[in-house]
Amino acid sequence: MNSPNNTDSLHPLEIHVLRALGKDPKPLSDLQLATHTELAPSQVSMAVGWLLTKQLVSLSTESTTTYVSLTTVGTQYHQPDSSPLEWIIQTVKNADPEGSPPTVKDLQATGKFQPSELSRAIGILKKEGVLQMGAGGILEITSKDSDIVRDLRNLINQVHEATHPLDSFTSDHQALLRQYAVKRGNTQEPFRIDDHTERTYVLTAEGRNLLPHLREGAAQETSQLTPELLKDGSWRNVSFRKYSINLRPPRLAVGRRHSYREFLDTVKYKLTSMGFQEMRGELIETEFWDMDALFMPQFHPARAIHDVYFVKNPKMAKNIPEPFLSQVAQVHRDGGTSGSKGWKYEYDSERAKRLVLRSQGTAVSARTLAQNPPIPGKFFSIARCFRYDNVDATHATDFFQVEGIVLGSDINFRTLLGLLQLFATEMAQAKEIRFFPAYFPFTEPSVELHVRHPKLGWMELGGAGLFRSEVTIPLGVTVPVIAWGLGLDRMAMVALGIQDIRDLFTSDLEAVRNMRRQF
């Protein structure tokens, strides 16, 4: 690779600064460099910054000096009798001797200063004995002259001419300057005191070596090809400065898909390419479709208040469509025509109407089964689901479930395993897989799919099973149905470099912009 410090790639500003440092054996400050090169201070500081990065220039000394300067308020006070102190004295002095003596209220009424500023100034003058306040807020000037007013006037005049280092003043004046300098919470002050760091620079050995090779007439170099240069052909007569192509480029704010959503996009495209049709459902479901239709008995522990979010208003749906309500009620009671004994309890048709936030994507499948789906048929949904749970690094308040169904007369336990095997290769590029017995209230037999992911090692990829007849028959489906669900969030999190599941939906724009899929 070429050395980045090729003289051709130096910016004209850099060349000016290098030359100035080369001429003077002493270290030079930013200010001196600006004088020597006749460049603007901002141009000098830009060039010095680049040269420091390239290690052609190094810092020689660094010293911090505290300076006093005037604020905009101070510049205003420079006008005679325009500070609150001077103005009060003048106003009271010049009051019409025939009229009633001026009061605090009168001064406030002029609106020249904020009431708080006025009362502070009056306080200072009273304390010094220059001003007296009588009954009804009547103000009178004593014969005493104000030292503070005099000193402040001198200081304002002095600082107005030029910025001075703080330590060039007497310690009394330093205290006064500090007292009347802007601070957090009080910006109406005449002085500003700030630290200024002065740095001086020298050439490094490499910088010095470059001196003899610096281009002549650098000022005539062009950095940007322009339409004008092209139009009149004058580009032929200029030389183009060569760039340091290894400097980091400026940042861009661009339009981009959200990385997690992009991950889910690939899942949905994969599923459609495998012949699955997308289903959509509602965020708010009845207990009927969310649980009853899936043969989860109304006394099932997972249905307790601690797992599901209930809707506040209205609490109940208006109705549950027939014949599904009766058929599902029957299968819960005694199995109906499903060949099952049922759960043997009094099914509560009112409770079926209770509204919940969809707690499982399988609710969407249940609705599809009830809509006379085509057979054979393959369906999927990527459904937002909600669980009543404490939100932490592994539990989000709402999350996506990728799940679906396969209907067909050829469906059985082995085709179920075949489908899962396909998921393993298509979704997780896994060659090794294992099946474990599992339990879901709505499938029998039930399987858990474990796969060996090339990046994550052994992981649980999903759960599946054959829908129980108690689910399919009441919804009008007579062929066997596979119900499957994939747990892809862990894969997404590893691919996106995320440890906390909440970060999948982060509101931090920097994190959103930086997120990217690593596999």
Place this chain on the structure above:
Amino acid sequence: MPTISIFQKDFCRLVGRNASMSDIEQWMPYVKGEVKDVSQDTGEVRVELQDTNRPDLWCVEGIARQIRSVLNKGMPPYSFFSDKKGAKRRIQVAQGMETVRPYVAACVSLGYAMTAEGLDQCIQTQEKLADAYGRKRETVSIGLYRYSSISFPVTYGLVKPDEIRFTPLGFEEKMTPHEILTVHPKGLEYGSILAECDRLPLLWDSDGQVLSFPPIINSRELGEVQQGDTDLFVEVTGTDLSMVVLALNIFACNLADRGATIESVNITYPYETEFGTTVKTPLSMNQSQRISLEAIEQALGMPLGSEAIQRALASYGYLVKATRQTVSVTLPAFRNDFMHVMDVAEDVAITRGYDSFSPIMPQSFTVGSLSVEEQTSDRVRDLLVGFGFQEIFSNIMASHQELVDRMRIAETEYAQLVEVDNLMSQTYACLRPSILPCLLRVEALSPRVFYPHLLFEVGETAQLDLEANAGSRTTLSIAAISANSGANFSEIHSYLDLLMYYMVWPYELEPVTHPSFLEGRVGRIRCNGHSVGYIGEFHPEVLEAWQIDMPTSGFEFEIRKPEA
């Protein structure tokens, strides 16, 4: 899904063979268990059991029993279920129990000196069964007693809350049931089960000694079983007779597996039950079922043949009887989970091992497709990304403060929300009716992030709609904001205009007033005569409420399904 502790040594003794940790892991599929944690020092294994319909597996004895049966290719039935002799001991159920806690089952366990380990496991089983299976003691609760101190018959009857005094477990002094409900920790925890009873259930013996106040607490005198006790009395009370009997059966089998001799107890009821007025417990409730071999073979996708299916089921613990035409099976008495022939099919598959079934690809041809909504979303997302917008992906639950107060729409027609009844936290109290608050949240949290900020999200929102069957509708919305020092109406309007052009969605803007936006710089978006959303510059009060220092404008509208 209960998680229990078992100990390797105890487990091996119960299985009847030495087993390494990896053996234990390998056998877990037989019980749908998963090893969660292993402590090499103590030999403690934490096992999670998946099957909510198999409470017999929620204890070390049950896990070992199931695995033992598979390894030994079958198990002999427990003889006490078929004991033809009459029971020597009796519990008399009193009139009135039918409305309070109607059922009881009991047995006696003799000759097994309780070890420390056995006692711990007994207590764990008692708790898991009563808690997860018995719904926190409401439907099932279990009591263990020192048998030798009890004079039979025992009465299961009702008392007035302050009629009787006994010393409950965990206390030194005698208390009435009423005092127990108001003072004793267990009374406070489970008292609600008896909330509507003016008379309370009690078990006492023929000498008038109190055994327990079910389902709350045992008496200290009779009901404090200790290590070394050889003879136990076990009772289960509850509201569902088959669940009560099953829990007792499980307990009886567990004690028998540890070496006890189980003797039955007769329960006599003054009212009818599904098993009659005199019920001898433990009781096998399972009838033999004729099963269709064809149904099993079809479900499993394999012509296993009658022999193989019978062998598998016998191995798994079923009692199998075959004639030339039919096969009948009976579940062992510690199980009561048969509902459908598929339940039997799964047991065949588990016994043979899921890995022994070779997968077949489903052959049917189907056409894959995305919904119209998703296709539309994708096109809109592509366009907005091309316009330079960063996509945002937010949670749908948000706070009332974010959705309403900060949007300056409190007490207006716009503040219509779907709210949850059982709040976990105020942060997640409502479903978003609009996506814009989610985008403003991003802006509020990202003032130091490189500008400009052009953000969008396409996603679901929930609209309160009392006319709809569920009182609400799920809608699909598009929202975008621009936050930068020059953000204004015409900038965001340009983006909207371009989006509508490419989507071929003719639209109009109607000047309106909307509290979230600056007066005179807001419009209602109308498509095909429908009002679908808003566009405007956010009101400075909205930005102040979000603590956003950057001028921000935005739009949001609903994608309506094409009218049929």
